[in-house]
Amino acid sequence: MKRIVVRLISVVLLAGLLGGVAGGFGWIENLTAAEPAAVAQNDTPAAVSALIDALKDKDATVRKNAIKSLGRIGREARAAVPALTDTLKDEDTDVRGAAALALGRMGKDAKDACPKLAAMLKDKERDVRGAAALALARIGKDAKTAIPALKEMARADEKQLQSYARCALAVLEDDAEPHVAALAELLKDSTIEVRGTAIYVLGELGSLAKSAVPALAGTLKDKSADIRRAAARALGEMGADAKGAVSALASALKDDDVETQAAAALALADIGPDAESAVPALIEALKSKEVEVRGAAVYALGEIGPGAKDAIPAITKALKDDDADVRKAAALALGKIQE
Numbered sequence: 001m002k003r004i005v006v007r008l009i010s011v012v013l014l015a016g017l018l019g020g021v022a023g024g025f026g027w028i029e030n031l032t033a034a035e036p037a038a039v040a041q042n043d044t045p046a047a048v049s050a051l052i053d054a055l056k057d058k059d060a061t062v063r064k065n066a067i068k069s070l071g072r073i074g075r076e077a078r079a080a081v082p083a084l085t086d087t088l089k090d091e092d093t094d095v096r097g098a099a100a101l102a103l104g105r106m107g108k109d110a111k112d113a114c115p116k117l118a119a120m121l122k123d124k125e126r127d128v129r130g131a132a133a134l135a136l137a138r139i140g141k142d143a144k145t146a147i148p149a150l151k152e153m154a155r156a157d158e159k160q161l162q163s164y165a166r167c168a169l170a171v172l173e174d175d176a177e178p179h180v181a182a183l184a185e186l187l188k189d190s191t192i193e194v195r196g197t198a199i200y201v202l203g204e205l206g207s208l209a210k211s212a213v214p215a216l217a218g219t220l221k222d223k224s225a226d227i228r229r230a231a232a233r234a235l236g237e238m239g240a241d242a243k244g245a246v247s248a249l250a251s252a253l254k255d256d257d258v259e260t261q262a263a264a265a266l267a268l269a270d271i272g273p274d275a276e277s278a279v280p281a282l283i284e285a286l287k288s289k290e291v292e293v294r295g296a297a298v299y300a301l302g303e304i305g306p307g308a309k310d311a312i313p314a315i316t317k318a319l320k321d322d323d324a325d326v327r328k329a330a331a332l333a334l335g336k337i338q339e
Contacts, residue, residue, distance in 0.1 A: 048073065052083045060092040067095065071102030078109040085113040088120060096123070097131040104135030111142035118146035121153050126161060129153065130197075133164035137171045137204065144172050154179075159186060160197040167201035176208050184215040192224050199227065203234030210241035217248035220264070225257035232260060236267035243274035250281035253297070258290045265296035269303040276307035283314045291323045298326060302333030309337055 047069075054066035070077045070084065087099040100117060103110040117139075120132035133150060136143040146168070153165035166183055170176035186198035202209045202216060219231040232252060235242040245267075252264035265285060268275040278300075285297035298318050301308040315337070318330035 045079070048077045048079055051077070052080050055080075055083050055087050060090075060095055063087070063090065063092070063095050064098050067098040067102045071098075071105040074105050075107060075109050078106055081106060081110050081113060084110075085116055088113070088116050093125045093128060096120070097125075097128045100128065100131040100135040104138030107138060108140055108142050110135075110139050114139060114143045114146055117143070118149045121146070121149045121165075126158060129161060130164040133161075133168045134201075134204070137164075137168035137201075140171060143168070147172055159189060159191075159194045162186070163194070163197040163201050167204055170205055170208060176205070177211060180205070180209045180212050183209070184212040187212075187215050187219050192227060195219070195222070195224075195227055196230055199230040199234050203230075203237040206237045207239060207241040210238055213238065213242050213244045216242075217245035220245075220248045220252045220255075220260075225255075225260055228252065228255060228257065228260045229263045232263035232267045236263070236270035239270050240272055240274050242267065242271055246271060246275050246278050249275075250278040253278075253281045253285045253293075258288075258293060261285065261288070261290070262292040262296040265293065265300045269296070269300035272303050273305050273307050275300070275304050279304060279308050279311055282308075283311050286311075286314050286318055291326060294318065294321065295323070295326045295329055298329045298333050302329070302336040305336055305339065308333075312337060 051066045051070050051073075055063055057063050057066070067084065067087065070080045081103065084099045084103050088096055088103075090096050090099065100120060103113045103117065114136065117132045117135050121129050123129050123132065133153060136146050136150065150165045150168050150172070154162050154169060156162055156165070163183060163186060166179040170179040170183075173179070180202070183198045183202050187195055189195050189198070199216065199219065202212050213235065216231050216235050220228055222228050222231065232249065235245045235249065249264045249267050249271075253261050255261050255264065265282065268278050268282065282297045282301050282304075285293055288294050288297070298315055301311045301315060312334065315330050315333050319327055319334075321327050321330065
C-alpha cells in the first residue's frame with residue numbers, strides 16, 4: 001500500500017511543485033523516490049549496455065528516457081558512468097540535467113564525474129546548475145572538491161540555486177547546521193517556488209536536517225496545498241527524527257487537501273512508534289471517503305506497532321473495506337500491532 005500511495009503523492013508533488021522548480025526535466029526527480037528498477041540481476045549488464053548505446057540516439061527524448069532508466073537501475077548501472085559523464089555536454093538542456101541526476105543516483109560510484117559536475121555549476125541554464133548540485137550531494141563526501149564552486153553558487157541571487165547548493169554543502173562539509181538553518185529561513189519566503197525548493201532539499205537531507213523539523217512542521221499550515229504536501233513528505237524522509245512534528249502531522253490529517261492528508265499519514269508511518277500520540281487521529285482518518293487516506297492511515301497504524309493497539313477494532317473493520325489495497329494493508333497492520 002505504501003508504494004502505491006507514495007508514488008501517487010510523488011507524482012502530484014513533482015509535477016505540480018517541483019516541475020516548476022526543476023523546469024523541463026522535473027520528471028527525473030522521481031528517481032529520488034523510485035523503487036529499485038524491475039530488471040533482473042542477470043539481465044542488467046545487457047540492459048545497461050543497450051541503454052548506454054541509446055545515449056547516442058539522435059532523438060533527445062530517447063536519450064532522456066535512456067538516462068531515466070539508467071538512473072532507476074542505479075548502482076547496478078555503474079558501467080554507464082563514463083557515458084553519462086560525456087552526456088553532461090549534451091546540447092539539450094533536459095538531457096544534461098537528467099544525466100547529472102542519474103549520476104547522483106549512482107552515489108559514490110559516480111565520483112569520477114565530480115569534476116565535470118562541479119563545472120556544470122556554471123552551466124548557462126539555471127535548472128542544470130541545480131541538478132548538478134543535487135547530484136554532488138547524492139554522491140557524497142567523494143565530491144568535496146566541488147565545495148568552492150558550491151559556496152560560490154550558495155551566494156547566487158537566485159534563492160532556488162542557493163537551496164540546491166546548501167543541500168550539497170550540508171552533506172560535504174563537517175558542519176551542516178549553517179546550511180540547514182539557511183534552508184529553514186527560506187521556508188518563510190513569499191515565493192512558492194523558493195519555499196518548495198527549500199522543503200524538497202531538506203527532505204533530501206533527511207535526518208541531517210532534523211533541526212529544521214519545527215520550521216517544517218509550521219509549514220504544514222502554508223496557504224499552498226502543494227507546499228503542505230511537500231512539507232509532510234520531507235518530514236517523513238527524516239523518520240523518527242521528525243517526532244517533534246507528530247502533533248502537527250496529526251492535525252494535517254484533517255487538511256482540506258486529500259493528498260496532504262495522505263502525505264501526513266505516510267509521514268507518521270515513517271516516524272513509526274514515536275508517532276503513538278497520533279493514533280486517535282489516524283483512527284478517525286480510517287473513516288475518510290478517500291481510499292488513499294484510509295490506506296495511508298491503516299499503513300501508519302501498522303508501522304506504529306504495539307502502541308496502536310487501541311486501533312485494533314477500527315483496523316479489523318477495515319478488513320471489509322471496499323478497496324482491496326486497504327484490506328491488504330489492514331491485514332498486515334493487525335499482525336504488526338500484535339507482534
